[in-house]
Structures are given as C-alpha cells and as structure tokens.
Amino acid sequence: VGFTGGEPTLHPEFEKILIGLAKYRKRLSVFQIITNGINFKNILPVLLWFRKRFPRVRIHFSVDGTKAGHDRIRGKNTYDKTIEAMTLCRKRKIDFAIQMVLHRHNEQEIEDVMDLALNFKAKLCKVYPALPTPALLEEDIVLSFKEAEEALSRASRSIERFIEKQNESSRIDLLAKYVYAYCAWLGSITPININYKGEVTFCSNLSNFVGETEDRPDVLGSLREASVISLCERHINLVATFTKDRLKNIQSKKLILPGYETCLVGCLYCMRYFKKFNHTKICEDYGIFI
C-alpha cells in the first residue's frame, strides 16, 4: 500500500487511516508514503506506532534541488522541513529514499540532491523528468525531449562519479533512467490506484488533472458502487485494450519509442490516450502523434 499526493500526510484523518491499515498488516507486503516532509514531525508518533506493528515502512521524500530551488516550488522554508524530516528518519532508523523531479529550473542541481542523499544515507535516490502538469506548462519549465535526454545522461555521469565515492557501508542506489516506457502499472502484476473520491483509476499519474472534464476514460468506477474484484476485472480489460491500441500505434508510427533510456514517453502517451493532455507540440516532441 502506498499513499501519494498532493501531500498525503496533510489528510485530516491520516492517523485514523494508519490505525485502520494496521488491522490488515498480515496482508501487506510494504507500506510507503511519498511526501515532501512538511508535516512529518506531526505524523511521526503514529508512524512509529504503525512501524512497531509493521516494520516494512518506506518513506520517499520529494526534493527539488537546493534550498532556493526547493523553496521556490514548494514555499518558503519547506526545504528545512524536509531536512528536519530526514534527520528524524535517521534518528529513528526509518528507511527513506529521495526523489527529484527535473525541470528547467533545477536540472543543474542533480548533484546537490545526490550529495544530500549520500550525506543522509538515503536508501535510494532517483531522478526523472517532470510530467507536464498545467502549472509547469504555465511556467514554461517542462523539459523538451532533447533537454530531458541531456539531463538524464548528465545524471548518469554523476552517478558514476558518486559510485566511486561510496564505500560498501554507505552504499545507496542512484537511478536516473526511470523508465516509464513500459511500467509496473501495465505489467503482469497490476497495482490499483484509489483516488480521494474512492474511485479506482488506471494509474495514479493520471489522477485528478487540473481542468479535467467529466469524460474520464481512466476511471474504472467507484468502490461505493462496485466491488474491488469487479473493478480489478475492468482494470485488466482496460489494460488489454490499451496495450492492443498501443501496439497498433507503434506499428503505424503514431507512437515512436526512441529507446529505453527515454523516460516520460510512456506517461505522456497515457496522458494523451486518456484525454488528459492536449498539448500537441510537446507530444510530438516526444514522438507521440495520436
């Protein structure tokens, strides 16, 4: 089970939800939260309570670069809160990862974030380009295909240098080839995403786009009206249709997959396929012509 956002730790019933989840701990394999750490101090008591009952807790902190860059995106002093949260994790021996989403303002700060991950002994640091959300498009900071490729190869080169610096006891995994070209959501073990309205949807990356209309072909139905099993069946059927269409589009060159190091193409294709995104220029830049 994983909680994503917005910022899931700000949910007014976060504590109640975690206590409820603990009842099902025998059926969990892992529990993870993606957070910017802004409310971490407040949720720590319930998180520690939960961890006593279910030890496989993973925290993923979103870091957007240096303090200046991070605060510019997330608000004043938010970086300090993330650092405080990571310090608390280290003190309490809670495993955590760092993830960085690249855009035009922070693509030069990859090494700063990797340094941070090494200093705090994060378990993992992964870097990938930002999806073109309406806010990022408005600011005109979404990386073009070429820029994304260059940023990722720079990140790969930094990783090589960082690997040399690491010793066995402080080893962390650094990833800069976060491939969405064919992702877990479309693989043989299909996770399900439940949005804040209790609807099961195709993938969390497609949830709750600003300005989306009533026509949401990625929504499989609400748990208030259908059972989990029947919604999973709908999901499997939709993945099958999606996959056949995708294959046809690859064959007719409406979708060009330039290589496995090219992340973002898969998600952009989904955004286009499910009518979340109509920015033709960006899609074509990434080889999507549907």
Ligand code: SF4
């Ligand atoms: S948007 Fe599509 S490619 Fe991206 S993670 Fe979701 S299902 Fe996978």
